[in-house]
Amino acid sequence: MAHHEHEIVRLSASALAEQLAAGEVTSVEATQAHLDRIGSVDGEVHAFLHTNAELSLRTAVEIDARRAAGESLHALAGVPIAIKDVIVTNDMPTTSGSKILEGWLPPYDATVMKKLRAAGLVPIGKTNMDEFAMGSSTEHSAYGPTHNPWDLERIPGGSGGGSAAAVAAFEAPLALGSDTGGSIRQPAHVTGTVGVKPTYGGVSRYGAIALASSLDQIGPVSRTVLDSALLHDIIGGHDPLDSTSLTDEWPSFADAVRRADVKGLKIGVIRELDGEGFQPGVLERFREALDLLAANGAEITEVSLPSLEYAISAYYLIMPAEASSNLAKFDSVRFGLRVNPPGGGTVEDVMSATREAGFGPEAKRRIILGTYALSAGYYDAYYGSAQKVRTLVQRDFAAAFAGVDVLVSPTAPTTAFKLGANDGDPMAMYLNDIATIPANLAGIPGISLPVGLAKEDGLPVGIQFLAPAREDARLYTVGGALERLLEDTWGHTLISQAPDLAPGEMAAAEEGAV
Amino acid sequence: MSEITQEQVAHLANLARIALTPDEIESLTKELGSIVDNVAKVSEVATADVPATSHPIPLQNVYRDDVPGNTLTTEQALAGAPDHDGSRFRVTAILGEEQ
Numbered sequence: 001m002a003h004h005e006h007e008i009v010r011l012s013a014s015a016l017a018e019q020l021a022a023g024e025v026t027s028v029e030a031t032q033a034h035l036d037r038i039g040s041v042d043g044e045v046h047a048f049l050h051t052n053a054e055l056s057l058r059t060a061v062e063i064d065a066r067r068a069a070g071e072s073l074h075a076l077a078g079v080p081i082a083i084k085d086v087i088v089t090n091d092m093p094t095t096s097g098s099k100i101l102e103g104w105l106p107p108y109d110a111t112v113m114k115k116l117r118a119a120g121l122v123p124i125g126k127t128n129m130d131e132f133a134m135g136s137s138t139e140h141s142a143y144g145p146t147h148n149p150w151d152l153e154r155i156p157g158g159s160g161g162g163s164a165a166a167v168a169a170f171e172a173p174l175a176l177g178s179d180t181g182g183s184i185r186q187p188a189h190v191t192g193t194v195g196v197k198p199t200y201g202g203v204s205r206y207g208a209i210a211l212a213s214s215l216d217q218i219g220p221v222s223r224t225v226l227d228s229a230l231l232h233d234i235i236g237g238h239d240p241l242d243s244t245s246l247t248d249e250w251p252s253f254a255d256a257v258r259r260a261d262v263k264g265l266k267i268g269v270i271r272e273l274d275g276e277g278f279q280p281g282v283l284e285r286f287r288e289a290l291d292l293l294a295a296n297g298a299e300i301t302e303v304s305l306p307s308l309e310y311a312i313s314a315y316y317l318i319m320p321a322e323a324s325s326n327l328a329k330f331d332s333v334r335f336g337l338r339v340n341p342p343g344g345g346t347v348e349d350v351m352s353a354t355r356e357a358g359f360g361p362e363a364k365r366r367i368i369l370g371t372y373a374l375s376a377g378y379y380d381a382y383y384g385s386a387q388k389v390r391t392l393v394q395r396d397f398a399a400a401f402a403g404v405d406v407l408v409s410p411t412a413p414t415t416a417f418k419l420g421a422n423d424g425d426p427m428a429m430y431l432n433d434i435a436t437i438p439a440n441l442a443g444i445p446g447i448s449l450p451v452g453l454a455k456e457d458g459l460p461v462g463i464q465f466l467a468p469a470r471e472d473a474r475l476y477t478v479g480g481a482l483e484r485l486l487e488d489t490w491g492h493t494l495i496s497q498a499p500d501l502a503p504g505e506m507a508a509a510e511e512g513a514v
Numbered sequence: 515m516s517e518i519t520q521e522q523v524a525h526l527a528n529l530a531r532i533a534l535t536p537d538e539i540e541s542l543t544k545e546l547g548s549i550v551d552n553v554a555k556v557s558e559v560a561t562a563d564v565p566a567t568s569h570p571i572p573l574q575n576v577y578r579d580d581v582p583g584n585t586l587t588t589e590q591a592l593a594g595a596p597d598h599d600g601s602r603f604r605v606t607a608i609l610g611e612e613q
Contacts, residue, residue, distance in 0.1 A: 338596030385560035443570020
């Protein structure tokens with residue numbers, strides 16, 4: 001073997017892709033290295049709900065054969081990728097983190113899966129998540145929580161904690177996530193990784209098990225900004241199977257990273273997300289990053305989004321309302337679990353018993369809340385008002401973007417909290433999403449990338465940039481530039497500072513035992 | 515402002531077709547009360563002159579040509595069903611005794 005496995009798994013997707021193209025490593029070697037890494041660390045991390053080595057290696061063999069035959073392949077062909085379990089796959093079970101879908105094998109592929117397969121990426125497994133993407137910690141997964149690779153007693157964020165932990169723990173260089181209120185960006189923040197929520201409609205939602213259809217968006221998860229851009233270039237674009245899919249022609253986001261520069265870029269700091277309620281170590285790293293951007297020619301100003309204080313409230317009405325409607329499909333008839341109540345009963349009794357047994361506490365909470373917000377007599381006061389707040393949030397963003405190119409804030413108020421820390425207090429858990437939710441309400445794109453470790457706990461801190469709808473490229477420009485400036489300052493990547501989860505692995509590899 | 519009662523939660527659970535246990539109804543009543551108190555502030559700024567936004571990026575008339583699409587076969591559609599007879603989903607009685 002030309003490379004030791006511990007070296008392969010630490011490569012970024014773009015670096016691995018270069019080695020694959022140069023014939024220095026095969027897709028089978030790369031896939032096996034990641035499967036072995038999953039084997040050695042995932043017992044502790046629990047990023048994955050399902051892997052199938054034989055299936056993944058079969059795909060890798062095929063890519064290697066095509067490359068050997070001289071076929072011209074996509075730049076990322078042969079690179080392994082982890083898939084959030086909210087995305088349906090016709091060759092791997094898909095549960096969305098719920099017992100109600102345990103063991104379900106979808107009869108079709110999501111559009112993003114078709115695009116990944118067409119580009120020759122190697123799906124390496126399905127990642128853990130809060131049930132139906134309802135949560136900020138993965139503690140609401142029916143299959144047990146994922147652990148943060150930086151500190152196994154802490155949350156990896158959510159709902160896409162599995163995808164973020166998988167890339168942070170070097171179990172995959174890339175992953176797919178979905179972001180309804182921050183489920184890609186907040187896990188990136190707490191795991192020292194990169195995550196992007198594209199413009200609403202920029203990536204097809206066909207085959208993403210819906211949480212809240214007007215908020216959900218699939219996006220890339222990775223360790224570098226360039227890797228997210230490369231993945232975004234593959235999964236983006238119009239899909240006739242998703243009626244909310246935009247017909248825009250998108251520029252190359254990878255090119256946006258490669259020519260990244262912040263000189264003259266106008267950056268607006270969101271006043272409402274820069275102070276009260278934010279951990280000191282988070283704010284410290286955030287402000288250092290702003291200073292670095294300013295020192296390199298960015299123009300930093302402060303902007304106010306006065307409606308932001310109503311955004312969480314609006315979100316926690318709109319999201320459960322849409323969820324209660326979307327989750328009505330789990331009816332014990334067409335797919336998933338069926339539980340027959342003692343003594344039998346009508347189809348309605350079976351349905352009610354099934355949903356009682358199949359949904360976890362957070363899913364029930366949100367379905368009941370959403371049913372309440374939509375019910376006669378309350379609709380206008382709750383759901384109707386929340387939709388008006390959505391208009392106000394959009395107007396705030398429009399006014400802000402009239403004066404700046406991108407907006408910036410810390411991605412979340414705190415670093416990773418301990419597993420179980422917010423048990424029994426759903427509202428405290430909901431406040432984690434304060435900085436990420438507004439983008440979903442407005443449909444605009446956002447990125448989170450690491451800016452260092454908080455002084456008080458040594459845990460990763462992320463910065464979030466937001467851009468106007470359809471201007472995703474700006475996120476890659478500013479994100480790519482900041483990442484380079486920070487790494488030049490540090491002399492290393494942030495993720496290289498994560499604890500070694502399998503300390504014996506490197507020594508063993510050097511002795512040729514692995 | 516919210517006065518969520520256990521009767522109300524039981525009614526919502528019935529509408530949502532979830533056979534909640536009495537314990538769940540009790541804890542959900544408390545939690546919903548607290549959440550609703552927190553989110554009710556939306557009505558403070560939702561004045562009559564503000565239009566509602568249902569969708570972040572409005573699109574209109576998204577049609578496709580009226581031709582058969584690539585649909586699932588009957589076998590595929592039934593593959594994940596808890597019970598079927600080969601061509602249809604099979605369920606228990608639709609109507610109860612009092613209906």
